[in-house]
Amino acid sequence: MAPREILKIENLTTYFYTWAGVVKAVDGISLDVREGETLGLVGESGSGKSVTALSILRIVPMPGRIIGGKIIYKGENLLEKTEDEMQQIRGKEIAYISQDPATSLNPVFSIADQLTEVIRRHQNVTKEEALKKAIELFRLVEIADPEIKIWNYPHQLSGGMKQRIAIARALSCQPNLLLADEPTTNLDVTIQAQILELMKNLKKLGMSMILITHDMGVVAGVADRINVMYAGRVCEVASTKTIFRNPVHPYSRALLEAVSHVTVKRVQPKIIPGAIPNLISPPSGCRFHPRCDFAAAECAAVVPQLVEIEPEHYVACIRAKEFMENVKEVKL
Amino acid sequence: MPIKTNVLQSILYKIKHMAKSSMAKYVLRRLLYLIPIFFGILIIVFVSTRMAGDPVKLMTGLNPRITAEARERLTQYYGLDQPLYYQFLKFVWEMLHGNLGNSYAIRGGTAVTTLVGDYAWETFKLQLTALFFSLLIAIPIGILSARKQYSKLDVTVTTTSLIGTCIPIFYMGIVAILIFSYSLGWFPYGAAHSLDPSRYPFGSYLLDELWHLFLPATVLTFAELAPVVLLVRSSMLEVLRQDYILAARASGLSERTVIYKHALRNALIPVVTYVGLYFGGMLAGAPITEKVFNWPGVGRLYVEAISKLDFPVITGITVFVTLMVLIANLVTDIAYAYIDPRIRIE
Ligand SMILES: Nc1ncnc2c1ncn2[C@@H]1O[C@H](COP(=O)(O)OP(=O)(O)O)[C@@H](O)[C@H]1O
Ligand SMILES: [Mg+2]
Numbered sequence: 001m002a003p004r005e006i007l008k009i010e011n012l013t014t015y016f017y018t019w020a021g022v023v024k025a026v027d028g029i030s031l032d033v034r035e036g037e038t039l040g041l042v043g044e045s046g047s048g049k050s051v052t053a054l055s056i057l058r059i060v061p062m063p064g065r066i067i068g069g070k071i072i073y074k075g076e077n078l079l080e081k082t083e084d085e086m087q088q089i090r091g092k093e094i095a096y097i098s099q100d101p102a103t104s105l106n107p108v109f110s111i112a113d114q115l116t117e118v119i120r121r122h123q124n125v126t127k128e129e130a131l132k133k134a135i136e137l138f139r140l141v142e143i144a145d146p147e148i149k150i151w152n153y154p155h156q157l158s159g160g161m162k163q164r165i166a167i168a169r170a171l172s173c174q175p176n177l178l179l180a181d182e183p184t185t186n187l188d189v190t191i192q193a194q195i196l197e198l199m200k201n202l203k204k205l206g207m208s209m210i211l212i213t214h215d216m217g218v219v220a221g222v223a224d225r226i227n228v229m230y231a232g233r234v235c236e237v238a239s240t241k242t243i244f245r246n247p248v249h250p251y252s253r254a255l256l257e258a259v260s261h262v263t264v265k266r267v268q269p270k271i272i273p274g275a276i277p278n279l280i281s282p283p284s285g286c287r288f289h290p291r292c293d294f295a296a297a298e299c300a301a302v303v304p305q306l307v308e309i310e311p312e313h314y315v316a317c318i319r320a321k322e323f324m325e326n327v328k329e330v331k332l
Numbered sequence: 333m334p335i336k337t338n339v340l341q342s343i344l345y346k347i348k349h350m351a352k353s354s355m356a357k358y359v360l361r362r363l364l365y366l367i368p369i370f371f372g373i374l375i376i377v378f379v380s381t382r383m384a385g386d387p388v389k390l391m392t393g394l395n396p397r398i399t400a401e402a403r404e405r406l407t408q409y410y411g412l413d414q415p416l417y418y419q420f421l422k423f424v425w426e427m428l429h430g431n432l433g434n435s436y437a438i439r440g441g442t443a444v445t446t447l448v449g450d451y452a453w454e455t456f457k458l459q460l461t462a463l464f465f466s467l468l469i470a471i472p473i474g475i476l477s478a479r480k481q482y483s484k485l486d487v488t489v490t491t492t493s494l495i496g497t498c499i500p501i502f503y504m505g506i507v508a509i510l511i512f513s514y515s516l517g518w519f520p521y522g523a524a525h526s527l528d529p530s531r532y533p534f535g536s537y538l539l540d541e542l543w544h545l546f547l548p549a550t551v552l553t554f555a556e557l558a559p560v561v562l563l564v565r566s567s568m569l570e571v572l573r574q575d576y577i578l579a580a581r582a583s584g585l586s587e588r589t590v591i592y593k594h595a596l597r598n599a600l601i602p603v604v605t606y607v608g609l610y611f612g613g614m615l616a617g618a619p620i621t622e623k624v625f626n627w628p629g630v631g632r633l634y635v636e637a638i639s640k641l642d643f644p645v646i647t648g649i650t651v652f653v654t655l656m657v658l659i660a661n662l663v664t665d666i667a668y669a670y671i672d673p674r675i676r677i678e
Contacts, residue, residue: 054578057582059581059582061573062481063482086584087585088584089584090582090583091583091584096579096582096583098575098579098582099575100575103574103576104576104579105576106597106598107576107672107673107674108671108672109594109597110673117585118583118584118585121584121586121589131339131342131343132339135338135339135342147339147341147345148342151342153673155673169579170583
């Protein structure tokens with residue numbers, strides 16, 4: 001029996017129309033999130049991960065525009081919905097935790113105000129009931145003294161606390177899908193571990209999640225499947241186990257080598273040589289080929305398609321078959 | 333129900349907490365700062381005007397038959413023979429009793445408080461009308477322009493505002509008078525009232541007042557409009573780029589809540605600064621505006637008082653202007669604290 005998908009993205013294309021040119025931030029990506037699963041969306045900074053999340057909610061900021069594709073949520077294409085219908089979906093069906101906890105809360109309103117506002121937007125409750133719900137949410141995200149902390153303003157709280165509150169706000173209306181955009185990136189290492197632990201616990205609530213990160217180490221223990229992205233395109237999709245044990249795309253392998261917390265042997269994380277390309281005029285063919293150690297001549301000419309090289313394992317690389325066969329030699 | 337009591341506890345905590353960190357302490361601290369500043373300014377102006385010249389000489393200069401003895405008597409009469417510190421202390425003492433002295437020359441010997449009161453009312457009437465309408469028009473235009481950045485509307489608004497800020501008020505004023513008063517004859521040339529009650533439109537004093545106010549207030553409104561539009565637009569653009577706006581949108585809040593609650597509250601912080609500074613600028617710029625429109629305000633009174641070395645009037649206006657600017661500052665600070673909790677709560 002095929003697992004049911006809560007979200008299915010087909011060929012999503014989002015461009016930014018800037019003075020300097022058209023930034024092809026997300027260029028025809030497809031992915032799906034299954035009921036109850038956590039999908040890791042991994043790629044270096046600038047790969048288009050955040051833009052993908054914002055596209056799902058249709059809140060891509062100016063001058064960005066979604067120019068094509070389909071975003072099927074529970075069988076309906078979100079790109080065909082009206083703005084009013086989208087407002088009912090945002091925060092209620094699909095929630096979002098933004099990248100930087102330091103700036104994701106409005107500095108001039110109290111936490112109580114910002115939480116109850118979202119609760120009352122989507123649920124027909126009184127102010128007191130909303131406040132009660134907010135206090136309960138604080139318990140869920142493990143904040144001590146919720147009755148007192150709730151009256152604070154963002155500047156009175158630490159980064160980790162703000163991120164917990166951002167998570168609480170995202171969870172306030174029991175969304176079916178959570179988009180967590182680098183929820184740990186801008187935090188201290190110890191706090192990172194705590195937040196990650198919290199995210200793991202959230203999985204138990206049965207919610208589906210897209211966990212966005214540039215660090216394979218972060219998704220390792222949380223994600224069920226991983227979707228590797230590079231320069232606006234998907235490179236490889238497989239279960240977390242497969243990606244860690246048997247990565248095929250050279251970019252996935254490079255990312256794994258760059259993991260900061262290597263559990264097996266404590267090696268210095270490797271840095272992928274070169275930089276993510278300019279997305280106004282990206283490289284032809286496979287966008288990774290200029291940085292790829294295994295690039296062949298055709299890599300610059302042919303755009304590789306996602307191909308299922310083994311059950312549930314998709315790779316967009318024209319040499320994928322070859323790598324599969326010689327996995328041992330090509331690996332470290 | 334334990335949860336229910338929790339909510340109650342929480343609300344109780346809030347009430348207690350708010351009472352503790354109330355604005356009163358903040359305002360009191362600000363007020364205490366103002367006292368030394370006020371006296372500092374007073375000393376500077378008091379001393380510098382008294383070094384500017386001898387008003388008795390100026391008053392009697394045109395009279396060839398004045399005797400030295402008569403001059404002496406006048407000097408004594410005005411208390412100008414006393415040492416400066418004594419004059420100052422006497423002035424402060426009188427001021428604390430609500431007496432700013434009588435004028436030397438303007439409206440011959442009127443109490444300065446009456447004089448300044450009359451003229452200040454005209455200044456405020458004009459300037460506050462202009463400020464009110466310029467904010468009322470500029471804030472929505474600035475918001476709209478920012479929301480539709482680079483659209484035709486935005487480009488038109490920005491260009492017009494930039495041109496607007498470059499045209500000096502006296503030029504705008506003179507052109508407006510030439511067109512609407514001189515050529516078309518719709519409005520009076522200047523002044524705040526008709527001298528002759530028979531000229532009141534429909535015999536109404538109020539209509540006469542509005543008729544006189546209209547042209548200068550409109551010109552001033554337009555002069556104020558441009559900078560406020562540009563300020564609101566740029567401040568709004570900055571705020572709209574923030575993560576918390578994205579987060580608010582992502583929570584499904586309506587566009588109205590996102591713009592008029594989350595964005596505007598933050599975008600207004602620089603506007604509050606502007607309005608605070610405006611009060612200083614308004615009184616400093618008043619002489620020019622009031623000259624152009626022949627408006628009987630403090631600006632014009634100030635110029636006249638200085639040219640006649642009318643010490644009590646000069647000092648009186650200074651006291652008044654200083655107080656106004658300090659109060660404006662205080663109000664600005666309170667408005668800040670109201671808008672931005674980062675200032676209110678350490
Ligand atoms: N507002 C914007 N204007 C122009 N380009 C943008 C904007 N936001 C994102 N981009 C571009 O889109 C690309 C992908 O960005 P993003 O999705 O934020 O990457 P990631 O989240 O993977 O780090 C980047 O090249 C970035 O420069
Ligand atoms: Mg990002």
